[in-house]
Each structure stands twice: as C-alpha cells, then as structure tokens.
Amino acid sequence: MKSFGVGSGFGEALLSLLQSRGRVFGPVRGADGICRLGxxxxxxxxxxxxxxLPPKKYLFPPRERLWSLAADEYRRNGRCAExxxxxxxxxxxxxxxxxxxxxxxDDPHYQERRRRTLLVGTACTPTEECSCLVGDYPPGDIxxxxxxxxxxxxxxxxxxxxLLSVLGDEQDRPLPPPEAAGRPASNGRLLAAFGRSAEAPLWARIAKRCLSCGACSAVCPTCTCYDVVDEALPGKAPQRFRTWDNCFFTSFALVAGGHNFRRDRAERLRFRFEHKFFGFGTLRGETSCVGCGRCARACPVGISLEEIRQALLTESPR
Ligand code: SF4
Ligand code: SF4
Structure with a gap:
C-alpha cells in the first residue's frame, strides 16, 4: 500500500483536484452547530x-425514482450519475x-453512483458512544x-x-498498527444468547422506553430497508420510487389482510438487534453494526445497542 508524507496546503490542493473531477461532499458544521455532510x-x-446522517444518503438516497413510463417507453433513472x-x-x-x-x-442504481464516487477517509476522534469493532484498515481510495x-x-x-507536486517524499512506509478492536470480533456467545432470548424479559423492559420514532435506524450507516411505491397520477407518467423504510414503524411488517408480523415494540427491537448483529440473507452471520454510535446519540430515550448486548449476555438464561 503506497503512502506519502504530505506538506502544508495539501488539503486545499486535494480539494481543488477533486472539484475538477466532480462534486465534493464532506462533514461541515451548520449555523445551528450540527455537523452534516454537505x-x-x-x-x-x-x-x-x-x-x-451517514454518507449512505449519497449512494442510497432517502427517496429516488427507479423508473418512469412515458409513451410506452420504460426509462430507468440514474444512468448518468455524476x-x-x-x-x-x-x-x-x-x-x-x-x-x-x-x-x-446487484443494484444498478447504487452501483452506478458508487462507480463514480471517490472515498477519502480521515482518522477520527471517537466519541463516548463509539464502539469501533474491527481492528483492520478501513477501505476507501485515499x-x-x-x-x-x-x-x-x-x-x-x-x-x-x-498531487505529487504538493506532496513530499513518496515512500512505502509501513502503516501504523491498526486501531484496537473495541469489541470482541467473535459473535458466537452473543448469537447463542440471542437464540435463547425469544421469551427473555429484557426486550419488553427496554422496549417500554422506546418511542418507535425510528431515529436509530434512520441515522444508521448500514440500515438499508426500503419501500417501493408506484405513483400513477392523472395526466402524469407512471413512476416507481424507492424510499427509506424503518423497521421500528408499526407499518413495516404489516401485510395484506391486516396481519402484522411484529406488532409490538419488543418484537421490533429484537428484530433490529438481530439484523444489526447477525444479518440476513446472503449476509447472515455478519455484523453490520460498525460501531459509529449514531443510534445511541440520536435516541431520545437513551437506548443503545450496547445496552442490549450487555443485557443479553448477562440475562439470557443458559
Ligand atoms: S452504532 Fe451500529 S447500529 Fe448504531 S447507528 Fe452505528 S452502525 Fe448502526
Ligand atoms: S431511537 Fe430510541 S426511541 Fe426511537 S425507535 Fe430507536 S430505540 Fe426507540
């Protein structure tokens, strides 16, 4: 992996080169004091x-048109991602x-944007709620x-x-040691405890505080549930949209006929925990929580997945 020493003024030079290629977004503090990507x-x-909000909003927007139908012609949206x-x-x-x-x-809308996106990472300062769990090098371009x-x-x-004109020496210096894992990489004990926890009182106890507001899921960088909505308005071309959905909403698991697979909040809380720590489908067994701490910071009643994880490990009967 190539590395370079960088001189002063490097940031502005990098930014201007990136701007010559396309649009550039980064975390910027607004007048209200909140840091947002913009x-x-x-x-x-x-x-x-x-x-x-995490960077997923640029690659998987909160609402996007997937296709429209005009004069019997089907048009897929997003072919010319910037x-x-x-x-x-x-x-x-x-x-x-x-x-x-x-x-x-396999999603052409996401992949089209992703192919044209350059990722520039920086070292961070962990907050109280952070729990980075992986002790390896972060992916990205720079x-x-x-x-x-x-x-x-x-x-x-x-x-x-x-950028070599503004960079110093090019060297293949060794990378610094990866950051320490803040949490054990193995999920085995947690998975066993989760498997025994269907009737455990911890779900109802923690869910009693939950407002089902969905903030935790909305700010999560790896929550990807979405709804597909067709619009067919008089005089307008029919269109199909994809919008973020939220597993904390009562309507999320509501199906035709009025049956709801997760009617109460305790079931929804357990479902989200399962999704974050054990995954579904082809990604079953993989933790998707990257420990960013956003859900804990956003929750108005102070629920964190770490609290649930600890409760599960200590309370789930053997
Ligand atoms: S800490 Fe984990 S679950 Fe919470 S927002 Fe970050 S990635 Fe999502
Ligand atoms: S942010 Fe907190 S209160 Fe809102 S749905 Fe998530 S856990 Fe419940």
Missing part, C-alpha cells in the same frame, strides 16, 4: 465531528459503505492521518500521483 468548498471547513467525492469519512463510515457495496452488489496519506485503491494511487 457540499465542501474549503478544506478548512471540514468538521472533525461525525456527521449526523462523479463525486466523499471526503472526511471516519473509518466506521468507510466500513459501512463497504457493507452497502455488498448489500447492493486515507489521511496526521501528516501522511495512504492509497487504498488503484484510483486512489492515480489521484495521489497527480
């Missing part, structure tokens, strides 16, 4: 705090995007930490090569 016009505007760069991404958000790459491996830059892909190397 257009980045100056490198010095980059905010070190984790952005409230080139963009997402910069200032923390390692957890880079890992979350690597997970989304797998979830949407990664910045201190006075060094690493290239994580051929595209990143090509980009860094164009």
């Amino acid at each position: 257009p980045l016009s100056r490198w010095s505007d980059l905010c070190p705090d984790p952005p409230y 080139a963009m760069a997402l910069v200032g991404l923390a390692p957890c958000d880079l890992r979350a995007l690597a997970y989304l790459d797998r979830v949407f491996a 990664f910045l930490a201190g006075d060094r830059l690493w290239c994580g892909s051929a595209q990143g190397e090509e980009f860094a090569a164009r």
Whole structure:
C-alpha cells in the first residue's frame, strides 16, 4: 500500500483536484452547530465531528425514482450519475459503505453512483458512544492521518500521483498498527444468547422506553430497508420510487389482510438487534453494526445497542 508524507496546503490542493473531477461532499458544521455532510468548498471547513446522517444518503438516497413510463417507453433513472467525492469519512463510515457495496452488489442504481464516487477517509476522534469493532484498515481510495496519506485503491494511487507536486517524499512506509478492536470480533456467545432470548424479559423492559420514532435506524450507516411505491397520477407518467423504510414503524411488517408480523415494540427491537448483529440473507452471520454510535446519540430515550448486548449476555438464561 503506497503512502506519502504530505506538506502544508495539501488539503486545499486535494480539494481543488477533486472539484475538477466532480462534486465534493464532506462533514461541515451548520449555523445551528450540527455537523452534516454537505457540499465542501474549503478544506478548512471540514468538521472533525461525525456527521449526523451517514454518507449512505449519497449512494442510497432517502427517496429516488427507479423508473418512469412515458409513451410506452420504460426509462430507468440514474444512468448518468455524476462523479463525486466523499471526503472526511471516519473509518466506521468507510466500513459501512463497504457493507452497502455488498448489500447492493446487484443494484444498478447504487452501483452506478458508487462507480463514480471517490472515498477519502480521515482518522477520527471517537466519541463516548463509539464502539469501533474491527481492528483492520478501513477501505476507501485515499486515507489521511496526521501528516501522511495512504492509497487504498488503484484510483486512489492515480489521484495521489497527480498531487505529487504538493506532496513530499513518496515512500512505502509501513502503516501504523491498526486501531484496537473495541469489541470482541467473535459473535458466537452473543448469537447463542440471542437464540435463547425469544421469551427473555429484557426486550419488553427496554422496549417500554422506546418511542418507535425510528431515529436509530434512520441515522444508521448500514440500515438499508426500503419501500417501493408506484405513483400513477392523472395526466402524469407512471413512476416507481424507492424510499427509506424503518423497521421500528408499526407499518413495516404489516401485510395484506391486516396481519402484522411484529406488532409490538419488543418484537421490533429484537428484530433490529438481530439484523444489526447477525444479518440476513446472503449476509447472515455478519455484523453490520460498525460501531459509529449514531443510534445511541440520536435516541431520545437513551437506548443503545450496547445496552442490549450487555443485557443479553448477562440475562439470557443458559
Ligand atoms: S447500529 Fe448504531 S452504532 Fe451500529 S452502525 Fe448502526 S447507528 Fe452505528
Ligand atoms: S431511537 Fe430510541 S426511541 Fe426511537 S425507535 Fe430507536 S430505540 Fe426507540
């Protein structure tokens, strides 16, 4: 993996090169003091705090048109995705995007955008709620930490090569040791405890505080549930949209005939926990929680997956 020492003024040079390629988004603090991902016009505007909503909103937008039908012609949306760069991404958000790459491996809308997106990561300062769980190097095209830059892909190397005029020495210096895992990598004990927990009182006890507001899922960088809605309005071309859905909403598991597979909040809480820690479908067995801490920060009643994890390990009967 190539790495470079970087000199002063490097950030602005990198930004202007990225801007010549397409749009650039990064974490920026708004007038209300909240850090959000948005257009980045100056490198010095980059905010070190984790952005409230994760970068998935650029690759998997909250609402997007999938296709429309006009004059009997079917038109798929999103064929001309613009080139963009997402910069200032923390390692957890880079890992979350690597997970989304797998979830949407066969999704042409996501993949079209992803192919034209350059990911620039930076070292972060963990907050109280963070629980990064993986002790390896974050994926991405370019990664910045201190006075060094690493290239994580051929595209990143090509980009860094164009910046050599402002970079110092090119060296194949060893990377620093990976960050320590904040949580045991093995999920075996947790999975066994979860399997025994269907009737455990912890779900109802914690769910009693839950408001079913869905904030935890909305801010999660790896929550990918969506709904598909067809619109056929008089005088307008029929269109199909995809919108973010939320497993905490009562309507999420409601099916034709009025049956609801997860009518109460305790069931929904347990479902979300299962999804985050053990996955579904082809990704069953994989933890999708990257430990960003957003759900704990966003929850108005202070519920965190870490609280549930601990309760499960200590209370689930053997
Ligand atoms: S479950 Fe919570 S901590 Fe884990 S990735 Fe989602 S928002 Fe972050
Ligand atoms: S953010 Fe908290 S209160 Fe809202 S649905 Fe999630 S766990 Fe429940």
